[in-house]
Every structure is written in C-alpha cells, then in structure tokens.
Amino acid sequence: MAFAGHQMDHAPGAGENGYDGLEKGTVEYADGLELSATQTSTRRKREAPPLIMNLSGEERHRLERALVRKIDFRLLPMIIIMYILNYLDRNNIASARLAGLETDLNLTSTQYQTSVSILFVGYLLMQVPSNLFLNKIGKPALYLPTVMIIWGTISAATAGAKSFGGLIAIRFMLGFVEAAYFPGCLFFLSSWYTRKELGLRTALLYSGSLLSGAFSGLIAAGVVSGLSGVRGLGAWQWLFILEGVITIGVAILAFFILPDFPRTTTWLTEQERELAVWRLDEDIGEDDWVNSKAQTFGHGFMLAIKDAKMWVLMVMLFCIVASGGVTNFFPTVVATLGYGNIDSLLLTAPPYILAVVTALANAWHADRTGERFFHVVIPLCVAVIAFIIGAATTSTGPRYLSMMLMVPGVYTGYVVVLAWISNTMPRPPAKRAAALAAINAVSNSSSIYVSYMYPESAGPRYIVAFAVNCVTAFIAILAAVVLRFMLIRLNKKLDNGEYVEGAINGNHSAEHDGVPGQAAKKGFRFLY
Numbered sequence: 001m002a003f004a005g006h007q008m009d010h011a012p013g014a015g016e017n018g019y020d021g022l023e024k025g026t027v028e029y030a031d032g033l034e035l036s037a038t039q040t041s042t043r044r045k046r047e048a049p050p051l052i053m054n055l056s057g058e059e060r061h062r063l064e065r066a067l068v069r070k071i072d073f074r075l076l077p078m079i080i081i082m083y084i085l086n087y088l089d090r091n092n093i094a095s096a097r098l099a100g101l102e103t104d105l106n107l108t109s110t111q112y113q114t115s116v117s118i119l120f121v122g123y124l125l126m127q128v129p130s131n132l133f134l135n136k137i138g139k140p141a142l143y144l145p146t147v148m149i150i151w152g153t154i155s156a157a158t159a160g161a162k163s164f165g166g167l168i169a170i171r172f173m174l175g176f177v178e179a180a181y182f183p184g185c186l187f188f189l190s191s192w193y194t195r196k197e198l199g200l201r202t203a204l205l206y207s208g209s210l211l212s213g214a215f216s217g218l219i220a221a222g223v224v225s226g227l228s229g230v231r232g233l234g235a236w237q238w239l240f241i242l243e244g245v246i247t248i249g250v251a252i253l254a255f256f257i258l259p260d261f262p263r264t265t266t267w268l269t270e271q272e273r274e275l276a277v278w279r280l281d282e283d284i285g286e287d288d289w290v291n292s293k294a295q296t297f298g299h300g301f302m303l304a305i306k307d308a309k310m311w312v313l314m315v316m317l318f319c320i321v322a323s324g325g326v327t328n329f330f331p332t333v334v335a336t337l338g339y340g341n342i343d344s345l346l347l348t349a350p351p352y353i354l355a356v357v358t359a360l361a362n363a364w365h366a367d368r369t370g371e372r373f374f375h376v377v378i379p380l381c382v383a384v385i386a387f388i389i390g391a392a393t394t395s396t397g398p399r400y401l402s403m404m405l406m407v408p409g410v411y412t413g414y415v416v417v418l419a420w421i422s423n424t425m426p427r428p429p430a431k432r433a434a435a436l437a438a439i440n441a442v443s444n445s446s447s448i449y450v451s452y453m454y455p456e457s458a459g460p461r462y463i464v465a466f467a468v469n470c471v472t473a474f475i476a477i478l479a480a481v482v483l484r485f486m487l488i489r490l491n492k493k494l495d496n497g498e499y500v501e502g503a504i505n506g507n508h509s510a511e512h513d514g515v516p517g518q519a520a521k522k523g524f525r526f527l528y
Contacts (some may be wrong), residue, residue, distance in 0.1 A: 156244025300430025383409025
C-alpha cells in the first residue's frame with residue numbers, strides 16, 4: 001500500500017501484500033489505550049503467533065488471500081443488503097410523498113419537511129453512544145441485526161400513522177434506532193481490513209445506500225401502480241409495510257451470517273483468527289480490539305475530541321452531506337422535469353446507478369495509489385458544476401444532466417472520506433469508534449435544516465438550495481486542503497523521529513525494535 005501518496009517498497013521476497021518474508025517479526029504495542037510522549041517506555045514486544053510465525057512467505061500469502069475472501073463473502077453481501085434496507089426505510093418517505101402520504105395525512109409542505117428532518121434529530125443523538133457500546137461488547141453479529149429488527153418494525157408501523165403528530169413520533173424513533181447501523185458498520189469494517197483494503201470495502205458498503213436510491217423509485221413505482229387501494233390501504237402505506245417486513249426478514253438471516261470481531265468470531269479456525277489479528281498489527285504497528293475490558297466509553301471519546309484532525313474531517317463530511325441533502329428530496333426534484341409520478345420515480349434510478357459505478361471505481365483507485373485528497377476534491381468539483389447547471393436552466397436536457405451528476409459528484413468522494421477517517425485515526429479502537437460516530441452524527445445534522453430548503457414552491461430551479469450546496473461543497477474542498485497539509489506536516493515530524501500524538505510512533509530502527517510489516521519498513525505514516 002502507499003504511504004503519503006508514495007508507493008511502499010516491498011520487503012525482499014514480499015508478495016502483493018508487502019508482508020511476506022516478515023512473518024517472523026514481532027510487534028510492540030501499548031498496554032494502555034494510547035501512548036503519550038512519556039509512556040513510550042510501556043511498550044512491550046509481542047511475537048507473531050506460532051501458527052503464523054512458522055509459515056513460509058508463499059503459505060502466508062495464500063492463507064491471507066483465502067482469509068480475506070472468506071471474510072468478504074460472509075461480511076460484505078450481508079451488510080450491503082442491510083444498508084440498502086436501512087437507507088430505504090429512512091428515505092422512503094420521499095417516495096411516499098408522491099404515493100399520497102401528504103394528501104392522506106393532510107400535511108402542509110412545512111409539516112412534511114419537518115417529518116423528514118425530525119428523523120435526523122434521533123439519528124444524531126444515538127450514534128456516538130451506540131458505537132462506543134458496540135466497541136465495548138464486541139458482538140456486532142448480535143447487535144446490528146437486533147437493532148435492524150427494531151427499526152424494521154418501526155418503519156412498518158409508519159403505515160399506521162393517522163396524523164402529523166403520529167408521523168413525527170414514528171420518524172424520531174426510527175432515526176434513533178437506525179443511528180446504530182452505519183457508523184457501527186464503518187467501525188466493523190475497520191476492525192477487519194487493513195488500510196489498503198478499507199477504501200474499496202467502505203465504497204461497497206455505501207453502494208448500498210446508492211442502490212437503495214435506485215430501488216426506492218422502482219419499488220415505489222410498482223407499489224403505486226399495483227397496490228393502491230388494496231385492502232383499503234393507500235400505496236404509501238403498502239410501501240412502508242412491505243419494506244419494513246423485508247427488513248425484519250433479512251435481519252433474522254443476518255444473525256447466522258455476520259462475523260463478530262476477529263478475536264470473537266467462532267467460525268474461523270484458530271490459525272485464521274490469529275492471522276486476522278496479526279495482519280492488522282502489521283498494518284499499523286499496534287494491536288486493535290483485544291477484549292471488552294480494554295474498551296472504555298469516556299477515554300476513547302476524550303481522545304477523539306482532543307484530536308484536531310477529527311474536527312477538520314467533521315467539517316468536511318458535514319459539508320459533503322449538506323450538499324448531498326438533495327437526495328432526501330430527489331423524487332421531488334426530478335418531478336420538476338414535468339413527467340408523471342410513475343415516470344418521475346423511474347427517472348430517479350439512473351443517477352444512483354451511475355454513482356455506484358463512479359464511487360467503486362474511485363475508491364478502488366484510491367486504495368491502489370494510497371492517495372486520498374484528489375479522490376475527494378475532483379468529484380466535489382463535478383458536484384459544484386452540477387448544482388450550477390441545475391439552478392441556471394429550466395430546459396429538460398441540461399436539468400436531467402445536472403441531476404445525473406449531482407449524486408455521483410457528492411458521493412463518489414464521500415466514500416473515500418469515510419475510509420480517510422479510519423486511516424487518520426486508526427488506534428486505539430475506542431477512539432476510532434467514537435470519531436467515526438461523532439463525525440457521522442454531526443454530518444447528518446445538516447439534514448435537519450436541509451429539509452426546509454426544498455419546498456415545492458421553490459421548484460423547478462431550487463436556486464437557494466443549489467447555491468447553498470455549491471458553497472458547502474466548496475467548504476468541504478477547503479477542509480480537504482487543510483487536512484492534507486496537516487498530514488504532510490505530521491508525516492515530516494515522523495520522518496524526523498519526533499513524537500506525534502495519535503500516531504503509532506516509532507523510529508527508523510523499528511524493524512529491530514519489533515514492529516513488523518509496514519511499520520517496520522517505513523514507520524507509520526498518515527495517508528493523504
């Protein structure tokens with residue numbers, strides 16, 4: 001993998017991971033959660049497990065590739081499907097609006113916008129406590145499907161709403177419970193994959209939300225055309241019921257498929273478990289999740305809020321999500337093209353499908369090169385152009401072109417930022433869990449005010465909303481510039497042997513001090 005935008009030199013005899021030939025190394029790690037300048041003496045050496053130490057380079061390479069494929073197969077398909085349903089249940093209210101929700105509940109435009117935004121109040125409140133709790137118990141295979149059953153039940157119950165008050169209460173509780181899933185999955189992935197593997201896997205996870213945007217319109221079109229009035233229920237009610245029931249069914253399957261953390265997954269062999277843990281040691285130079293007793297709620301959170309990098313990342317992600325707030329009202333925006341409800345719902349699918357392709361390609365290339373900054377900034381520049389076109393014209397062709405570019409422009413770089421968080425604050429796991437949740441929670445708070453920027457009266461050009469989206473995208477670009485220079489400066493300090501808070505500190509003789517893998521070859525370096 002690459003460090004600071006430069007390709008890493010492989011050790012002699014190394015395979016594609018750059019680890020082969022180093023299998024007999026040792027790693028030194030802290031007894032505490034994070035080292036201060038005066039605590040470096042508390043490091044102690046830890047040798048590679050015997051089942052890994054005695055492998056040849058070729059055997060190690062073959063075993064690791066098989067392990068990654070096994071984890072990919074058990075983990076990725078299920079969490080992507082779960083996230084598709086997470087996003088569907090959260091945002092199907094946009095499709096329900098075109099399916100008669102607003103009319104049947106006698107909602108004003110402001111009341112509808114409030115019912116959208118209130119979800120994010122609950123979503124904001126629960127993310128940090130949930131991630132710290134998940135890190136504490138170390139049982140994502142139990143925790144994530146459980147919360148999924150709860151939110152599926154709440155989503156289906158939306159069909160029973162009879163008034164604005166009832167809808168508000170349901171939406172708040174839905175956001176409160178759904179908050180556990182996405183930041184929990186980001187932490188989950190970072191506990192299994194090395195930094196060079198994480199970007200693509202994060203993009204694959206987030207492709208679930210993009211696919212849900214495509215599926216949502218297609219599902220809603222089918223429900224509106226085939227189930228409206230069946231058994232006395234409106235199309236919007238059937239929409240919530242069907243998607244809620246499917247969510248519950250998938251959650252039950254997830255109990256039997258998902259792994260836990262590397263140390264607590266029972267269906268891995270002993271050798272596979274040791275390798276899963278050891279390769280993360282090699283990637284960073286410090287151990288990751290060890291056991292429940294080693295994880296503390298308060299300490300991890302305090303480490304996160306004291307790190308200036310977290311605040312820069314928070315501003316960046318807040319502004320990207322604010323720019324992407326258009327997706328909460330995308331069916332309404334597409335409807336301004338002048339087509340009927342069913343055609344408008346069908347036209348929402350292509351921008352999301354394009355976004356899946358561009359996000360995966362961008363994340364794959366970011367992992368291959370070890371570069372982050374340009375993989376975030378270039379897509380945001382495309383988003384700015386798309387918002388300008390959308391606000392500047394009412395012609396159908398250019399407006400749909402802008403809509404085709406809005407979603408990919410925002411979310412192609414967004415998935416790289418999500419991986420950048422874990423790359424920038426890799427250890428200890430309690431700090432990483434708190435940072436991921438806090439950044440994601442604050443970034444989604446933008447959806448509270450964004451909901452009021454898309455009244456139907458502002459169509460078709462939505463000048464104010466698109467202008468604000470341009471500004472927030474530009475601020476995100478500036479935040480990326482600031483973070484890049486911060487990381488360059490920190491890497492120079494590490495090159496000079498200076499202590500850097502929040503890094504895995506070592507020196508050029510780390511190879512002889514017992515730090516294996518990438519940490520032994522160059523020392524830990526931040527990716528930018």
